[in-house]
Amino acid sequence: MNREIALIVAHDRERAIGHAGQLPWHLPDDLRRFKALTLGHTVIMGRKTFDSIGKPLPGRQNWVLTRDPHWQVPGVECFGNWEQVVRQHRSGLLWVIGGGEIYLAALADVDRIESTEVDTRIAAADTWFPPLPDKQWDIVARELHAADERHAFGFDLVTRTRRRS
Numbered sequence: 391m392n393r394e395i396a397l398i399v400a401h402d403r404e405r406a407i408g409h410a411g412q413l414p415w416h417l418p419d420d421l422r423r424f425k426a427l428t429l430g431h432t433v434i435m436g437r438k439t440f441d442s443i444g445k446p447l448p449g450r451q452n453w454v455l456t457r458d459p460h461w462q463v464p465g466v467e468c469f470g471n472w473e474q475v476v477r478q479h480r481s482g483l484l485w486v487i488g489g490g491e492i493y494l495a496a497l498a499d500v501d502r503i504e505s506t507e508v509d510t511r512i513a514a515a516d517t518w519f520p521p522l523p524d525k526q527w528d529i530v531a532r533e534l535h536a537a538d539e540r541h542a543f544g545f546d547l548v549t550r551t552r553r554r555s
């Protein structure tokens with residue numbers, strides 16, 4: 391059965407991803423891409439990211455990681471650790487959608503990364519994405535998006551696949 395774990399992240403020049411529980415930018419074309427890539431698949435996120443979104447993402451199976459055994463939200467399946475998630479993901483495409491703690495927990499099992507590299511630096515950031523060792527990842531696509539009237543910053547959409555030696 392076909393089975394893939396992919397990760398999607400938007401980060402600044404220093405890999406910052408969040409500030410005060412929120413995304414530090416509003417980039418509509420990036421959000422549109424997030425939706426297009428994840429729709430119809432399963433998304434796994436940390437409890438804090440779920441709280442910041444506030445409801446299950448429509449059109450996707452929503453999974454949440456939490457250590458709170460009493461945590462429950464209708465329409466969401468919750469998991470107590472990453473290993474449980476891997477065991478439950480038997481087929482199809484699982485998207486790791488953040489935040490920082492979940493990226494760290496999942497990264498070793500990820501096959502593909504879709505990064506939005508935002509051309510800015512968020513001085514007040516409090517959450518980061520880990521560095522990716524060049525030796526482990528091949529860049530297979532890069533698409534440039536300029537800043538414009540709807541996007542305060544330019545960004546690159548970069549696809550990486552894990553190098554298999």
Ligand SMILES: NC(=O)c1ccc[n+]([C@@H]2O[C@H](COP(=O)([O-])OP(=O)(O)OC[C@H]3O[C@@H](n4cnc5c(N)ncnc54)[C@H](OP(=O)(O)O)[C@@H]3O)[C@@H](O)[C@H]2O)c1
Pocket residue numbers: 398399400401406407408409410411412413435436437438439440442455456457458461469470471472487488489490491492493495517
């Ligand atoms: N730029 C982006 O692409 C992007 C994407 C997503 C999120 N974000 C941002 O990232 C920030 C949130 O990230 P964060 O790192 O603070 O929180 P998070 O990763 O979203 O959630 C952390 C929570 O997940 C649970 N958790 C973490 N590791 C676990 C494990 N191994 N097993 C079981 N449960 C685990 C814990 O929940 P309990 O406390 O309930 O036990 C923990 O408090 C926000 O600012 C958000 O906007 C950015």
